[in-house]
Amino acid sequence: MHWIDPACLPETKGAVTQFLLDPHGDPDGFILEGERQVYCPPHLGARIAQRVAPGDIVIVRGIKPRAADIIAAISITSQDGETIVDDGPPRDDDEHERPEAEPHATEVAGTVVLSLFGPKGELRGALLDDGTSLRIPHHTAEQLRTYLTPGARVQAWGDLVETGYGRTLEVSEIAEQADIDTDVGTGA
Template identity: 50%
Template sequence: MHWIDPNCLPEAKGTVERFVLNPHGEVDGFVMNGAMQAPVLVHTPPHMEPELVRHVRAGEAVSVRGVRPRKADLIAAVAITAANGAGIIDQGPQHEREHPKLEKKKMPAEGTVRLSLFGPKGELRGALLADGTVIRIGPKEAEQVAALLAPNAKIAVTGDGLDTEHGRVVHAKEIGASSHDLRPIKQAKPKLKHEAEAKHDRSAHA
């Protein structure tokens, strides 16, 4: 959202608890604790990672200017001011980005959900466990297992995992309430063009 003037947006302040990772092991946000409020997820696009990890540390105070989607407790950050005074602004990616080529391995995770994780528009994308593990699921697939991604839910997964300097992330392929109750996550089928057109025609003539 590099086209938005951050100075026109509301400001939220708090302390960084931990970074959050996307399925590729890139930092795409952090959990922020406020003195008078529950922890809130702050989303940042992956192209902000270099500046973010250079200036922001867990335990330090930050201020965030961003937008809040209607259906999630989330701030999609446009600008962040670090404790050292550095301003980190979403200027958009400067070139076509490639995901880091990190070696993934099959990895299990199990525990209690601390926070649901969302994309910048409020779409459910996974969960943060109490032990700090990040579980990621595609937005369409996440809708099918939303109850397991809710705060305080018990969850177990297996999938493609990474251990990085900023934490652990598992892109889930199987999910359940426990490791004895795992089932494959159904991949959402994209709608074919002719199916979408047929549905539109039926609606137009209803």
């Protein structure tokens, strides 16, 4: 959003809890204070990851959609005072190297601690209690809203990408997590 002056936007300050990843393993956002999602455009992911680490205090200036507790970042000021501003996507010759992360099919299970959204407030997934983010296309996520609400216990299958920044599952199937405390089929 290179046309917006970040100085006129409200600021939010907090500690980065963890990064969120796109399907290629690039950071495309982070969680502040364990409870608020900050969306960053894909072209800023590598720059942000070079300047910001979990535990750092950052100042984010951005736009908050009406329907979701997310900030679409326009600028991020790192703990050392450097400000990264969204000047729009790079020209073709400015492409960055992608992390070497090969997706592999797997399943994950856990409790949803936070619903995840796109920059306009559209539901796009969830964050599990083990730090794994679940990514689901918006049109599908709306239909599966009950599985993506905090407190939901889910099991999901899909392609997992894991890097030093975190892990994300591109979900192909999702279900309510079976209760593992019952003695099913043991006759007990």
